[in-house]
Amino acid sequence: MKIPKAKKRSGVKIDMTPMVDVIMLLLTFFMLTATFKAAESEAVSVNLPKSVNTDSVKIPAEDVMTILIDTDGDVFVDVDNYNVREKVFGNKFGMGLWHVDSTSQTSKQISPAPEVEGAYRLETGGSVRIVKLLNRESFEKTLIDLRLTLKNMTEGKSDFRIVVKGDRNAEFGVIEDLMAALKETRNTRFSLVTIIESEKEAQEE
């Protein structure tokens, strides 16, 4: 009896349960750690510079004021709080655009927005953002307004942290003007976002 049984070709059954358990764990891990970019993602894509040393501080998760600098010399100011956006920019998808060089205008494709007076529509990567054109003076005012609005809404409990995301090919002049504006509005603490690069990589370059 035993010999025919051994020869009998039965489908080998591997118990997949442990594997499924492990995979489920991995899946849960990746699902929880995945940071979804907000639907109306970043206004402009910036190529972040690399650095070896950082203060090992991650970008704060909420109450972030993001200042984006692109290669055209445009500075975007955006916050992650819809209500603050609505109050300051008049629209939930509003943000500010400051073209640093006052002698020229932004080269972005913008068209007047019917929703908000004096604002423009900026189509970026499939989504539409309402931008308010700012100059140096109104940019500084906006910075103050944004922070005050959030402070008033939360009764002073939270405050924006400023994160600067500059394109690596942006001109320093733009950063210099931005820093001057930040300093003027007493925003003397801010963070420059970089992509971390290991010591080894840096040496190889």
Next chain:
Amino acid sequence: MAGGGFDAPETGGGRGKKKKSKVKTGVHIDMTPMVDVIMLLLTFFILTTTLSAPQVMQINLPRGKEEDKVKVDMGNVLFIRVSDKGNIYFSKGNSDGTEQRPELIVFEKMKPKLEQIYNANNDLMILLKFDRKMKYEKMIDVLDEINRSKIERRYTFLPMEQPDKDIVISAGG
């Protein structure tokens, strides 16, 4: 658990399908399709997760007003000027208010040079003067190099003015 409602009487000598259905066996659910789907999800999440999470470099600008300027002994000052081409020039200040000739520093040599200068003078104060036409990346590189060096991080940004540009140009641009 499953098939609990069945009464499975022992029918002796029974063979074939009839017996199989009646015998209490652990119900085997074919997990293959589920595993397939889970694998797909897993792959998706692994691929979309950004591993090189961006980090930040903290910058603190002096809070004071323009009027209350801090007097610094020129002897402790190190000027780092970066030209529009991205060339880095170091020049040390002298106590009498003048400054030494600018020295072109290769980027790789910046860190040891900084440490050497700092070891000679622990009150070192770095004044950064970057050309407006310079790339932002270069600024990060220079700051990164200062942060990496084993020196006290005391630096401040100053605008690059015409005399600075002249100094840089006379040293080679």
